[in-house]
Every structure is written in structure tokens, then in C-alpha cells.
Amino acid sequence: MTAISDAPRVVTRAGGVVFDRARTARAVADTGAAGLADELARRDGAAPALRLVWPTGPDEAELPPGADTEVRLPLRAGIDADDLVVVAAAQAPDLLLALPSLAAVDLPDGVVRRTDETGDGEGDTVRVGTRRWYVVRAEGEVPSALLAGLAVEDRARTVWRATWALPGDGALAGPERPDVLHAPTPTDERTTLPARLLATVPLDPDRRHVRDGPVTEHVLAAAAARYPDLVRARPAEGRPALVPAPALPASAVDATLRDAVLGALRTAPWLPPASGGVDLPPAGAQVLDLDPAGPPEVLAALAERLADVLPGLVDARLGAPGTRPPWPRSASPAWVRRRWWMRSRGWTGRCRGGAASSRISPPCPGSPRPGRGRRSRACRCRWPTAGWSPARAGSC
Secondary structure, eight states, rough: OOTTTOOEEETTTTTEOOOOHHHHHHHHHHHOOHHHHHHHHHHHTTTTTTTTTTEETTTTHHHTOOOOOEOOOOOOOOOOOHHHOHHHHHHHHHHHHHHOOEEEETTTTTTEEEEEEOOOOOOOOETTEEEEEEEEEEEEEEOGSSSSSGGGGGOOOOOEEEEEEEESSSSSOOSSEEEESSSSSSSEEOOOOOSSSEEOBBTTTSSBBBOOOOOHHHHHHHHHTTHHHHHHHSOOOSSGGOOOOOOSSSSSSHHHHHHHHHHHHHHHOOOOOOTOOSOOOOGOOOOBBOOOSSOOOHHHHHHHHTTTTTBBOOOOGGGGGTTOOSOSSSOOHHHHHHHHHHHHHHHHOOSSTTOSSSOOOOOTTTSOOOTTOOOTTTTTBBOOOOSGGGGGGOOO
């Protein structure tokens, strides 16, 4: 609001109030208070617009029919009203996504509305105009110790809010289709995450760049911690697509978000298990490298049968090409055969690795400790990657 107007007014049927940047600066100067004068000088005479308030004058125009409150923004010099309407139309969906209390934006070419649908899980569905979004909202308190470095008018904003928004049409962002951080309107901070983040982070005066500092770090970290909630709210086969693809960060904000989001996804449970029940964290999950040409019902049945001998086995649908998470698989067909044989012989040790391991090599059946790499130190034998059978294990 103050980016386009120095004297906004709020008018109701019972009266109204006026904010004025120039009148505020004069009032501060007239007090003669040294502290206030120093703060005004630090700002080069530019006082905040929304600090002091005056009543509207008797010549204030009446409200239009059907309105109870109206915010009036006399434009700053040099701002073109037609260009502003074009920008407002482009940013209306972002505002409706970020501000739950805002129901519609009335523009000269029509009204853009938001329709909320409460979800059954941890996310909601929001329709803005003709486009559907899946959203997860979060908010919290900014620790008071982090507010000291902010401008005076920003220190009163102790509540942060964030919204993760995923387009329902499948047009995910990413390294090839970068998005930008919204706060809540678009900034110049590019992001490569599949979902859009709208967050109340401190901005520079031009509102195009994020202001570095502990508050920004706190809000981004807290928002990233809720990203797994967005992933969990989606169908199982679509969840791996929401893991950020490997790429160079598009900005400093993107680097912070990518690290925090990936860290949250490594430890939070969001992978559906083959046996059903509670989701698995990737650190303890295993994915089968199945033949995608096989009948889906057969692959699903195989995964369910293997769930008893492969703890942490992920739903078979996540083993198909195009749905695998962007980390190396931890269970090949040859490995499964060896693992099943060892379990049938009573071996109950644990293999090293997990969903984040590049390769897993089990120990020899008679070994008291797991082997490392493709060679077992305990029995000095090599396990073949193909053509292995229990009879060949006797040569160890």
C-alpha cells in the first residue's frame, strides 16, 4: 500500500482516518525529541506512512453503494494508474493464495475469487479463478530476540505466515521452470522448488529482494519444516515429483530453502510403505528396482510379500520409472534374492545403507558382521550381481 501511496485513507460509514507520510515527518520534527530526530535523519527524512493518524476531512467523498469500508490510495507522482491495474490483475491470484481473509479482488475486467475446499489430510484445495491449488499453511511467532535488527515499524510484526502452494494442473516449477519467492507479491528472488512459497519475510524498501538477517532465516527454516506436510497430502505415486531435483540454486534464498527442504524430507515420514500403515522416513526406506513391464497388481503383490523380509520397503508404485525419488535405489533384484536367502537361513543382521545409499552389499551367510562394498572382509569372497544361487554361496 505505501509502495504506491504516501497518504492512504480508510473510509467507513461512521467516519474515516488519514495516514500521511509528509505530515508524520513534520509532526516528528515539531516534537524536538532528540531520539525521534535522529531516527528521522537516519531515514533521510522519510518517515513511515502508517505511524500517525488523523481524521478525514468534511470534504471526504461518500462511500459507493453496497460498501461499508473503502481504502483509498492517492497515487505517488510518476505512477501510472493503467499500469497499476495490469500489475494488480497479475498479482491478484498470489494475494488470494497468501491472504485467507481475502475472498475476492474486484478488477475493471472482472472479479477474481477464491473458493476454499478443506482437505481430508494435511492440505487444503484452493481454487483461484479457474486454477486449482493444493496448499499447506503455517504460522508462528518470531522470537523477540530476533527482532532487534529490524526497522521500528517491522518490530511489531511478531507473527510469521507461510503458504506452500502446488498447482493442480501439474505445471510444477523446477530448475527448468524457475519460480520466485512471494512475500506475498512476487519478489526477484528466484526459486527452483516444485511448489511456490508465499511467506512474510522482511523485504528491502523496493520489495523486490529479501532482507538478510535472523528473522528471514527463521521464517524460511520454519516454512521448510512444513514442506513434508504438502508432500504427504498428495497421492503416493505423485510424491517423489515434489522432491527438489538436483540443480544449482537460483538465488541465495533458493539455496537456503533447498537445503532446509531436503533436510526436512530426509527425516520426515512421507514415503508410503508397501504393507500400508504409517509413512516411512527416507533414511530408513528401501525401494525395489522392479520391471516396469510387469502387471501392476503382480508388482504390488510382490512388494507386499517382500515387506516381511525387507523392513522399510516402499510402496511398489514408487519403484516405477518416473516416480522414483532422485536418490539412488537401495535394493536391486540380485540383492533381494540374496537377502531373502539369508533370511531363510536365519541371518538377522542389518545391512548398511538405506534410501540414501548408493549401493548395499550384504555379508556372507556365515559372517558375524556385514561386509562393505562389493567385497566381504569377513569371508573374502565376492558376491555376483547376477546368476547367484544359494548353492554357490557354499564356496565362501
